[in-house]
Amino acid sequence: MRIVVDLTRCQGYAQCVFLAPQVFELHGEEALLYDPDVPAGQLDRVRQAAAACPVQAILVGEQ
Ligand code: F3S
Numbered sequence: 001m002r003i004v005v006d007l008t009r010c011q012g013y014a015q016c017v018f019l020a021p022q023v024f025e026l027h028g029e030e031a032l033l034y035d036p037d038v039p040a041g042q043l044d045r046v047r048q049a050a051a052a053c054p055v056q057a058i059l060v061g062e063q
Helices: 015-019 040-052
Strands: 003-005 024-027 031-034 058-060
């Protein structure tokens, strides 16, 4: 599964880092780094992160 974070929307709320720290990493307040190829064991966490992001910046694909 792949994800894309719309970095023009991301405001550094860090819910994603809290919920899926193996996938998302925040440097400073708005520099979000992430692994676009989500490891299988992280799917649930990434879905929770996408749902929790206040600005819906995390787009989850099924491919
Ligand atoms: Fe950004 Fe949303 Fe995460 S605003 S830091 S993608 S919770």
